[in-house]
Amino acid sequence: xxxxxxxxxxxxxxxxxxxxxxxxxxxxxxxxxxxxxxxxxxxxxxxxxxxxxxxxxxxxxxxxxxxxxxxxxxxxxxxxxxxxxxxxxxxxxxxxxxxxxxxxxxxxxxxxxxxxxxxxxxxxxxxxxxxxxxxxxxxxxxxxxxxxxxxxxxxxxxxxxxxxxxxxxxxxxxxxxxxxxxxxxxxxxxxxxxxxxxxxxxxxxxxxxxxxxxxxxxxxxxxxxxxxxxxxxxxxxxxxxxxxxxxxxxxxxxxxxxxxxxxxxxxxxxxxxxxxxxxxxxxxxxxxxxxxxxxxxxxxxxxxxxxxxxxxxxxxxxxxxxxxxxx
Numbered sequence: 056x057x058x059x060x061x062x063x064x065x066x067x068x069x070x071x072x073x074x075x076x077x078x079x080x081x082x083x084x085x086x087x088x089x090x091x092x093x094x095x096x097x098x099x100x101x102x103x104x105x106x107x108x109x110x111x112x113x114x115x116x117x118x119x120x121x122x123x124x125x126x127x128x129x130x131x132x133x134x135x136x137x138x139x140x141x142x143x144x145x146x147x148x149x150x151x152x153x154x155x156x157x158x159x160x161x162x163x164x165x166x167x168x169x170x171x172x173x174x175x176x177x178x179x180x181x182x183x184x185x186x187x188x189x190x191x192x193x194x195x196x197x198x199x200x201x202x203x204x205x206x207x208x209x210x211x212x213x214x215x216x217x218x219x220x221x222x223x224x225x226x227x228x229x230x231x232x233x234x235x236x237x238x239x240x241x242x243x244x245x246x247x248x249x250x251x252x253x254x255x256x257x258x259x260x261x262x263x264x265x266x267x268x269x270x271x272x273x274x275x276x277x278x279x280x281x282x283x284x285x286x287x288x289x290x291x292x293x294x295x296x297x298x299x300x301x302x303x304x305x306x307x308x309x310x311x312x313x314x315x316x317x318x319x320x321x322x323x324x325x326x327x328x329x330x331x332x333x334x335x336x337x338x339x340x341x342x343x344x345x346x347x348x349x350x351x352x353x354x355x356x357x358x359x360x361x362x363x364x365x366x367x368x369x370x371x372x373x374x375x376x377x378x379x380x381x382x
Contacts, residue, residue: 062102068095070134072108073127074204077116128202132337147342149176149350153183154343159200160210162258164330165190166288167228167307168210171354190287191260201335207344208351209333220333223348225355227329228305230268231318235295238317245322247277256283256300258291268303271325292316307358330355 068085072092075081082092100107103126108117119127147154158165158172165188176184189206198217200206209220216222232245240253257266264281272279283300285291291302292313309318332351338344 065095065099065102066130067134068092069099069107069123069126070130072096072117073119073123073130075116076108076111076118128204131204147346149179149184149346150181152181152343154347155185155187156208156343156347157187157189157204157206158208158210159189159195159197159206160208161212161215162190162260162288163305163308164210166311167305167330167358168351168354170311171357172350175350175354198335207334207338208347210330210351211333213329213331216331216333221336221339222331222333223352224329224331225352226307226358228307230303230321230325231306231309232301232303232321233291233295233309233312233316233318234301235299236315236317238301239299242317245319247275247322250322251277251279253280253301254283254299255279255281256285256291256294256302257281258285258288258302260286262286268325271323275323 068081068087071081071085072078075084078092078096079089082089085092087095096108103122105122106120107123108119111118158168169188172186176186197206197209198219201209201220209216210225213222213224232250234240240249251272257264259266262284264284269279269281283294285294288304288308288311291304292311292315294300295302295312296315303321304312306318309316332348334344334348
């Protein structure tokens, strides 16, 4: 098969079809009519001697053939490189240019960066600038997700970054215990014994009731009372405000929990770690991706320490490495 220069627009259409898996939506994003895109798909099928996309048995959208799935990542990579060549200055204007970013990571990391990044996007006033978040990365084929274009950035502790990815450290953090204002325990300094006796909530995408923090307590001969495991971080603020539960979260998450929540320093020291962002080398020089990395770096510098209510503040606050959410 010999591709001609005139076939390049067909490849752009194929990339959009593989992303949307729906002719109507893809045509809308490409600013062409549905019949015109259907005609392009017919030409692509002849060009590659493969159906490429077939109607879904559910009646909703289309499903790529094995050949199309195999082509998806190399095609997106090739188009990305061509886009870089077309803009040798590496310019990306977030006020004017269109881009959709897909960010995955630990529940705590996504919860920390989602709100300030969304606010940054809204300040640009560009409705063509979009972002999709994917919280929870345990047991995921991260490299496969990068190669298929399903994620652009991974936000995880340094030690969880696959060696084949590029990375940049963003921030260190400490964990704090949060409770609702007016909690029956009051506002005094936490002791280890009191911390263990409280009713705890954890956040785990896999539904676990025990994490590395519990292992840390066991090494001290202690246990805590975990009563609730929630699947996502959005439930923390509302659930704490409606109950006498407490939760241990990264201090940088405090502002996202909403009104009526207080933070207290933990009454024990825990090992520190640092949060990093990671990306695939194929995205390294893409102008839009470079802009996103710089924006995440800028946001990380502006995340302020929690204003604790009582409790000892350690001089160099650590961030507990917890693969499965908040503990």
